[in-house]
Amino acid sequence: xxENIGGHATVHHxxxxxxxxxxxLDVRIIDVPPPTFLRKVAAVAVxxxxxxxxxxxxxxxxxAQSASVARQLPRWLAEAxxxxxxxxxxxxxxxxxxxxxxxxxxxPYVVTIDSTNAQSNLMHPAREPTRFSSWxxxxxxxxxxxxxxQAHRVIANSAWxxxxxxxxxxxxxxxxxVVPMGVALPKLSxxxxxxxxxxxILFIGRTMERKGGYDLLEAHQRxxxxxxxxxxxxxxxxxxxxxxxxxxxxxxxxxRIGGLIAGSDLLVLPSRLDQWPNAVMEAMAYxxxxxxxxxxxxxxxxxxxxxxxxLPDRSLESIRDAVASLLDDPERRRRxxxxxxxxxxxxxxxxxxxxxxxxQIRSAAEGLPN
Numbered sequence: 528x529x530e531n532i533g534g535h536a537t538v539h540h541x542x543x544x545x546x547x548x549x550x551x552l553d554v555r556i557i558d559v560p561p562p563t564f565l566r567k568v569a570a571v572a573v574x575x576x577x578x579x580x581x582x583x584x585x586x587x588x589x590x591a592q593s594a595s596v597a598r599q600l601p602r603w604l605a606e607a608x609x610x611x612x613x614x615x616x617x618x619x620x621x622x623x624x625x626x627x628x629x630x631x632x633x634x635p636y637v638v639t640i641d642s643t644n645a646q647s648n649l650m651h652p653a654r655e656p657t658r659f660s661s662w663x664x665x666x667x668x669x670x671x672x673x674x675x676x677q678a679h680r681v682i683a684n685s686a687w688x689x690x691x692x693x694x695x696x697x698x699x700x701x702x703x704x705v706v707p708m709g710v711a712l713p714k715l716s717x718x719x720x721x722x723x724x725x726x727x728i729l730f731i732g733r734t735m736e737r738k739g740g741y742d743l744l745e746a747h748q749r750x751x752x753x754x755x756x757x758x759x760x761x762x763x764x765x766x767x768x769x770x771x772x773x774x775x776x777x778x779x780x781x782x783r784i785g786g787l788i789a790g791s792d793l794l795v796l797p798s799r800l801d802q803w804p805n806a807v808m809e810a811m812a813y814x815x816x817x818x819x820x821x822x823x824x825x826x827x828x829x830x831x832x833x834x835x836x837x838l839p840d841r842s843l844e845s846i847r848d849a850v851a852s853l854l855d856d857p858e859r860r861r862r863x864x865x866x867x868x869x870x871x872x873x874x875x876x877x878x879x880x881x882x883x884x885x886x887q888i889r890s891a892a893e894g895l896p897n
Contacts, residue, residue: 528596528618529558535619537805538708545881552885555607559596559623566591581659585648586666593625593670600627615892617884618674625670631677635891639682639884641708641802642823644671645695646688650800650823664695672696679891682706682884684803685824704887707824709880710808712871713785725770726755726854729791729815731784731806732798735763739797739820739841746846747771754854760787788813792860793853797838797846798822808875811835811867816860818849828875834867 529539539556546554562570570588577584604612616636618624624631624638642650648663649656675681675698682704683689689705692698728747732738740761747757752769759765760774767773777783788794794810795818802823810817811828817835819825829835836853838845853860 528616528623529556530620530623541711541877542881545878549885552889557603566595579659580657581662583663583666586663589622589625589667593623593627596623597627600630615888617888621671621674624674628673635679637680637682637888637891638674638678640688641684642688643691643695646691680704680887682887684708685827687824706883707875707880708803709875709877710805710812712812712876715814726792727790728755728757728850729787729794731760733762735761735765737799739799742797742843743795743846746843750847751850788815791815793818795850801825808871812871814864814868816853816863816867834870835863
């Protein structure tokens with residue numbers, strides 16, 4: 528069961544690929560349909576309260592989605608396995624199961640998450656948290672905790688996420704397993720600058736605000752425009768600046784992003800909020816040094832100073848200094864890129880991570896203990 532938001536489509540593409548290589552599993556992936564008109568209405572902002580983050584908008588959307596899933600899940604399962612039922616269900620993420628408790632009590636299930644609501648409710652893309660933001664967490668906590676408590680296993684994509692499952696929801700550590708969602712490991716080929724006089728800095732983010740793209744753009748235009756080219760891969764409308772190129776027509780699966788990454792010298796993602804972004808791992812897989820914010824699980828990905836650089840704060844000056852230091856030291860940049868590639872080979876290759884997840888799902892199907 529795929530919640531089908533953000534990078535989930537990419538994750539499930541990888542899972543389909545790896546599942547097809549196993550002869551001990553029969554996997555059917557159900558993508559939750561996009562929001563209907565009624566689900567959108569259920570999550571409409573309340574004037575006045577929305578500005579204070581006190582209108583429980585995220586909770587209303589989550590519960591409306593889960594109610595839709597609970598209503599349709601019996602039919603989906605019947606269509607996937609006519610005349611029988613699955614041995615185990617995998618939920619990605621917990622939100623699809625918030626109101627499906629009655630059915631899920633009858634079938635073993637594993638739930639995978641990249642963040643809990645206690646974390647994500649404080650990571651709003653359009654505004655800073657307020658003193659009312661925690662209301663959303665408290666309102667949904669009983670439903671969310673039940674999903675974790677009844678699961679055979681809770682798979683957290685990062686130690687950052689696992690800590691919240693333990694501390695914010697009281698789930699026993701032995702029920703939780705940290706299994707990162709990895710990426711495909713590409714074959715490396717040497718990509719020269721092709722006559723480019725300047726190093727290339729790459730940013731990948733559908734939304735500039737959420738991923739810190741505007742901060743990077745401002746830092747580049749103030750201090751770095753004469754030293755490097757900035758390529759922004761985004762769907763937002765951005766006015767190009769000096770030595771800035773905007774790529775807005777790349778779509779998942781079109782095969783173009785790999786070439787852009789391979790031809791870059793740095794990936795910079797100073798996100799305001801993020802959990803476990805594929806873009807960072809994809810850059811690492813190509814041997815491109817990442818510079819990331821200290822947000823979500825990203826510090827675990829790059830292991831500051833070993834396979835990339837973690838920004839000390841969100842200031843423009845920190846972005847400038849981190850990028851400038853790597854531009855000044857090509858040898859350090861090369862070493863970090865090579866280390867990043869090895870980290871993906873050893874820890875974040877999707878064939879390793881997906882098989883670890885499938886092993887957990889199979890153990891649930893076989894009734895093995897946590």
